[in-house]
Amino acid sequence: xxxxxxxxxxxxxxxxxxxxxxxxxxxxxxxxxxxxxxxxxxxxxxxxxxxxxxxxxxxxxxxxxxxxxxxxxxxxxxxxxxxxxxxxxxxxxxxxxxxxxxxxxxxxxxxxxxxxxxxxxxxxxxxxxxxxxxxxxxxxxxxxxxxxxxxxxxxxxxxxxxxxxxxxxxxxxxxxxxxxxxxxxxxxxxxxxxxxxxxxxxxxxxxxxxxxxxxxxxxxxxxxxxxxxxxxxxxxxxxxxxxxxxxxxxxxxxxxxxxxxxxxxxxxxxxxxxxxxxxxxxxxxxxxxxxxxxxxxxxxxxxxxxxxxxxxxxxxxxxxxxxxxxxxxxxxxxxxxxxxxxxxxxxxxxxxxxxxxxxxxxxxxxxxxxxxxxxxxxxxxxxxxxxxxxxxxxxxxx
Amino acid sequence: xxxxxxxxxxxxxxxxxxxxxxxxxxxxxxxxxxxxxxxxxxxxxxxxxxxxxxxxxxxxxxxxxxxxxxxxxxxxxxxxxxxxxxxxxxxxxxxxxxxxxxxxxxxxxxxxxxxxxxxxxxxxxxxxxxxxxxxxxxxxxxxxxxxxxxxxxxxxxxxxxxxxxxxxxxxxxxxxxxxxxxxxxxxxxxxxxxxxxxxxxxxxxxxxxxxxxxxxxxxxxxxxxxxxxxxxxxxxxxxxxxxxxxxxxxxxxxxxxxxxxxxxxxxxxxxxxxxxxxx
Ligand SMILES: Nc1ncnc2c1ncn2[C@@H]1O[C@H](COP(=O)(O)OP(=O)(O)OP(=O)(O)O)[C@@H](O)[C@H]1O
Ligand SMILES: [Mg+2]
Numbered sequence: 093x094x095x096x097x098x099x100x101x102x103x104x105x106x107x108x109x110x111x112x113x114x115x116x117x118x119x120x121x122x123x124x125x126x127x128x129x130x131x132x133x134x135x136x137x138x139x140x141x142x143x144x145x146x147x148x149x150x151x152x153x154x155x156x157x158x159x160x161x162x163x164x165x166x167x168x169x170x171x172x173x174x175x176x177x178x179x180x181x182x183x184x185x186x187x188x189x190x191x192x193x194x195x196x197x198x199x200x201x202x203x204x205x206x207x208x209x210x211x212x213x214x215x216x217x218x219x220x221x222x223x224x225x226x227x228x229x230x231x232x233x234x235x236x237x238x239x240x241x242x243x244x245x246x247x248x249x250x251x252x253x254x255x256x257x258x259x260x261x262x263x264x265x266x267x268x269x270x271x272x273x274x275x276x277x278x279x280x281x282x283x284x285x286x287x288x289x290x291x292x293x294x295x296x297x298x299x300x301x302x303x304x305x306x307x308x309x310x311x312x313x314x315x316x317x318x319x320x321x322x323x324x325x326x327x328x329x330x331x332x333x334x335x336x337x338x339x340x341x342x343x344x345x346x347x348x349x350x351x352x353x354x355x356x357x358x359x360x361x362x363x364x365x366x367x368x369x370x371x372x373x374x375x376x377x378x379x380x381x382x383x384x385x386x387x388x389x390x391x392x393x394x395x396x397x398x399x400x401x402x403x404x405x406x407x408x409x410x411x412x413x414x415x416x417x418x419x420x421x422x423x424x425x426x427x428x429x430x431x432x433x434x435x436x437x438x439x440x441x442x443x444x445x446x447x448x449x450x451x452x453x454x455x456x457x458x459x460x461x462x463x464x465x466x467x468x469x470x471x472x473x474x475x476x477x478x479x480x481x482x483x484x485x486x487x488x489x490x
Numbered sequence: 491x492x493x494x495x496x497x498x499x500x501x502x503x504x505x506x507x508x509x510x511x512x513x514x515x516x517x518x519x520x521x522x523x524x525x526x527x528x529x530x531x532x533x534x535x536x537x538x539x540x541x542x543x544x545x546x547x548x549x550x551x552x553x554x555x556x557x558x559x560x561x562x563x564x565x566x567x568x569x570x571x572x573x574x575x576x577x578x579x580x581x582x583x584x585x586x587x588x589x590x591x592x593x594x595x596x597x598x599x600x601x602x603x604x605x606x607x608x609x610x611x612x613x614x615x616x617x618x619x620x621x622x623x624x625x626x627x628x629x630x631x632x633x634x635x636x637x638x639x640x641x642x643x644x645x646x647x648x649x650x651x652x653x654x655x656x657x658x659x660x661x662x663x664x665x666x667x668x669x670x671x672x673x674x675x676x677x678x679x680x681x682x683x684x685x686x687x688x689x690x691x692x693x694x695x696x697x698x699x700x701x702x703x704x705x706x707x708x709x710x711x712x713x714x715x716x717x718x719x720x721x722x723x724x725x726x727x728x729x730x731x732x733x734x735x736x737x738x739x740x741x742x743x744x745x746x747x748x749x750x751x752x753x754x755x756x757x758x759x760x761x762x763x764x765x766x767x768x769x
Contacts, residue, residue, distance in 0.1 A: 145664050165667045172668045178661035182683040191679075192669035239669070 093279055094156030094246040095121045096142055101151035103137050103303075111137040113303040115151070119247075122277045124270070126294035128284055129326070130433050134303040135283040139249050142281060143172050156246060166195075171240035173250040177232050179224035185211075185235050186220040192243045210242040213272075230261045241272070247279040254289065266293060287327055291315070299323050301433055321376060321486035322430050324479060330381050330412060331438070332479070333453035336420040337377040339370055339480070348478065350377060351419030355395040357475045367480055367489045375489065376422050378479035381412070384455035390472035399453065400468045408459040415453050415471070421445040424483035525738040532734045544735075551739040555725035558715065560740055563722035568747070569632045570707075570718055571700045574639035575693050581640065582647025582692060583685055587677060589648070590655040591663075601652060607645030613705065620709060630714035638706060643696045650695070654688040655681075690755050701748060719744045 096119040103112040111134040119125040127135045140146040141153060144165035153160050160168055171192070179188050186207055193203045211217045214234040224232055233253060240248055253269070254262045270293045273280050284290055290297045291311045299306040299314065299322070307319040311327075318324035324332045337350040339357070348355040361367070387396060399415035422431075423446050432439035445451055455471060463469070480489040524532065526547055527540040535541075552560045585604075589597040612619075619638070620629065628634030662684065666676045682689075704720040711721050723744065726736040 143664075143668055145668070165664075166670045166672065168668075169670075170668065172665065174661055174665060176659075176661060178659075178665035180662060180666075180680060182686075191666070191671070195670040195672075195675065239665075243670075 093121055093277065095119060096247055096279060096281060097154040099152040101141065101153060102149050103141060103146065104149045111303050115305055117298055117305060117308060119279055119281055122279055124273050124280045124282065124293065124295045126282045126284060126290045126297045127300060128287055128290040128297055129300035131285055133300045135300060136251055139251050139281060139283050143170060143249050144168050169245050170247045170249055171243055171245040173236045173240050173253045175252045175255060177236040179232060179235055181224055184221050184223060185216060188224065188235055189238045189242050192239060206242055210238045214238050229257050230265065233257060233265055241276060245278065247281065250280065250282045252284055269293065288329065299326060319488055321481045322433065324378050325431060328380065330454045333379045333381065334422045335377050335417060335451045336374055336422050338372060338374055339367060340372055348377065348475065350397065351417065353397055355397065355473060355475055361475050361490065370489055374483055376481040376483045378481060379453065379473065380477065381454045381456035383473060383477040385472045386457055386461060387470050387472045394472040394474055396470040397473055398468060398470050401463050401465050404463050404465060406459060411457055411459045413455045413457055413463055415455060417451045417453055418449065419451050420449060421451045422483065430486055521738055521742060524735055525742050527735045529735060547735055547739045548743065551736045551743065554722055558717055558722060560722060560743060563717050563719045566632055566716050567701060567719040570635045571697055573636040574700050575697045577636065577640040578643055578647045578696050579689055579692060581644060583651050583682060583689065586648045586651030586655050587681055590652045604645040604648040608649055612642050616709060629710050632716055635707065635710055638710065639700050643699065647692050647696060650688055650692050651685065654685060658684060694755055
C-alpha cells in the first residue's frame with residue numbers, strides 16, 4: 093500500500109498533443125480515487141503515466157516514498173486492469189492469474205494456493221482450466237481483477253474496467269469492486285467517463301477537462317459545491333439547469349433576475365463569495381433539478397418561479413418534469429464550449445434555445461402528484477440552493 | 491440457409507469447378523503411371539498405361555545411386571529443412587518483434603533492408619557465396635545448407651512476422667510488463683505464443699521452398715556423401731540416359747512427407763494467411 097502523488101505532471105505526446113497539463117493530485121494511502129471527465133480529457137494518459145507505460149514529459153510522480161519517473165513498469169509493484177482486460181488468450185484462467193506471481197519466481201505451491209484463494213473470492217473456481225474466450229464478459233472482468241489482486245500490489249490502476257459490460261452487470265460489478273477495494277484497502281486510481289460510477293464508487297473524485305484538473309473532492313462536495321460550470325454540468329444526472337440572469341440591488345438583500353421574474357435573495361447568499369462584485373452583470377445561474385419544488389410541499393415564504401410544463405416523465409418513486417422558462421439561455425461562448433465538452437447534444441440544444449428566448453429546464457419531483465402538460469405553474473426555490481457562475485470564465489461565484 | 495441451395499446455376503458452376511480440379515490431377519496421373527513402367531517402355535510408349543505394373547520400381551528407386559539410399563537422402567532433406575525452418579522461426583520472429591515494436595528510425599531502415607532482401611535474386615550471388623562458404627568448410631554438408639537457407643529466407647520470415655506483429659494489440663505486452671515480466675519473458679511467454687498462426691505460415695512457406703529447392707542443393711551438395719532428396723533423385727539422370735521411371739518413383743516417395751505435413755498444419759496455415767489473434 094502506498095500513496096500516489098502527481099506533482100506538476102505534464103504529458104505532451106510526440107505529435108504535440110498536450111494530454112495532461114500540470115496535474116497536481118494526491119491519492120492517499122488506501123484511498124479509492126476516481127478520475128472522471130469527458131472523452132479525450134487525458135484520464136487514460138494520467139493513469140498510464142502512473143503505470144509507467146507512458147513517459148512523463150514534466151513533473152514528478154511519487155509512489156510510496158519513491159520517485160518513479162524513471163522506474164520501469166515491472167519494478168513499480170502496481171497492478172493494472174485494462175479496459176479490454178488484456179487477458180492472455182493462449183493461457184488458461186489459472187495461468188493468467190498466476191502469471192504475475194510466476195514473474196516473481198514464487199514457489200509453485202504458493203502460487204497455486206494464492207491463485208485458488210483469489211479465484212474463490214471472485215467465484216471463478218470452476219473456470220480455472222478454461223481459456224478467456226470461453227468466459228462471459230463479467231467473468232473475464234473478474235479474471236482481470238484476480239490478476240490484479242493476487243499479487244497484493246502497492247496500488248491498483250483501473251482504466252474504465254466496466255465499460256464493456258451491459259448495464260445490469262455494470263451495476264453489480266460496481267458494487268463488487270467497491271467492496272473489494274474496501275476489504276483489501278489498496279490504494280486505487282480508477283478512471284471512468286461515467287459520472288454515476290464516479291459518484292457511487294470513490295472516496296474522492298478528480299474531475300478533468302482537456303488535460304486540466306478542475307476539482308478534487310468527495311462526491312457530495314463536488315455535487316453541492318462545484319468549483320466551476322464544467323464540474324457543475326458534468327456531475328449530476330439529470331444535469332444542473334443553467335440559465336442566464338443577473339443579480340441586482342433591491343429588496344433588503346438583493347434580487348436574482350431570471351428573465352422577467354425576480355427571486356428575492358437572502359442575506360447569506362450575497363454576502364458569501366465574490367457575487368457582490370457581479371451586480372448588474374450577466375451571469376450564469378444554476379439550479380439542480382431537485383431544487384425546483386412543488387409550492388404545496390415547500391416553505392410558504394420561498395420565492396417562486398413560473399414555468400410552463402412541457403413534458404412529464406414518470407419514473408416512480410420520482411418524476412422528471414420538463415419545463416419551459418421565459419428567460420435568456422446561457423449564450424456565452426465559453427459556456428457553450430463547456431457544454432460541448434460535457435455532451436454534444438446538450439450544446440446543440442443550447443444553441444437552438446439561444447434564438448428562442450426560452451430555456452428548457454428539468455424539475456425532479458416525487459411521483460405522487462400529477463402535473464398536466466401544457467399548463468403553467470409555480471415552483472418554489474430556496475435561494476440558498478442557487479449556484480452562480482461567471483459566464484466567461486466559468487468560475488463559481490458563490 | 492434455404493432448402494434450394496442447388497439451383498441449376500450453382501450446379502453447373504460446381505461441375506465446372508470439379509472439372510478444373512480434375513485437370514490438376516492429370517500430372518499426378520502421369521507421375522504415377524510412369525513410376526511403375528518397366529524400364530524400356532518409358533522410351534517406347536511414355537504416355538500409355540503400363541503394360542506391366544512394376545511395383546519393384548519403388549524398391550529399386552529407394553536404393554538410390556552412388557551408394558546413397560533414398561532413405562538417407564530423405565533424412566538429409568528433413569534435417570536441412572527442419573533445421574533451417576527452426577532457425578528461421580527463431581530469428582525471424584525475434585527480429586520482426588524488435589523492429590516492429592521499436593519506434594526509432596533505425597528500425598524502419600532495418601525493415602526496408604529486409605524487404606529489399608526479398609526482392610534481390612539470390613542466384614546472382616551464388617559464385618561468391620560458394621567460394622566463401624567453401625573456405626568456411628560449409629560446402630558438402632547439411633550445416634552449410636542450414637546456414638545458407640536461414641540467411642536466404644530470413645527476409646521473408648521477417649517480412650511475414652512484421653506484418654503480424656504490427657496487427658498484434660500491444661495491450662498484452664503492456665499488461666505483462668505491469669505484471670512484472672522481463673523483456674525475454676514477455677517475448678517467449680506472451681508474444682511468441684500469440685504469433686502461432688503466422689509461425690505456421692512461415693514454417694510451411696519456407697519449409698516448402700527449402701524442401702523443393704534444387705538449385706542451391708545441387709551446387710552445395712552434389713558429389714558429396716550427404717545429398718538431399720532432389721540431389722539424390724537427380725542422380726538417376728545420367729550423362730547419356732535418364733531413368734525416368736526411377737526418377738518418377740522417387741518423386742512420388744518424396745511427396746509423402748510434404749502432403750502429410752500439409753494435412754496436419756492446414757488449418758493454422760489458412761488462419762495465418764487470413765486472420766489475426768482472437769482473444
Ligand atoms: N499515443 C498518442 N499520441 C498522440 N496523442 C494521443 C495519444 N494517446 C492519446 N492522445 C491524445 O491525448 C488526449 C488524451 O487522451 P486520453 O486517451 O488520455 O483520453 P481519455 O480521457 O482516456 O479519453 P477516453 O475517455 O476516450 O478514453 C486526446 O486528445 C488524445 O487524442
Ligand atoms: Mg481512456
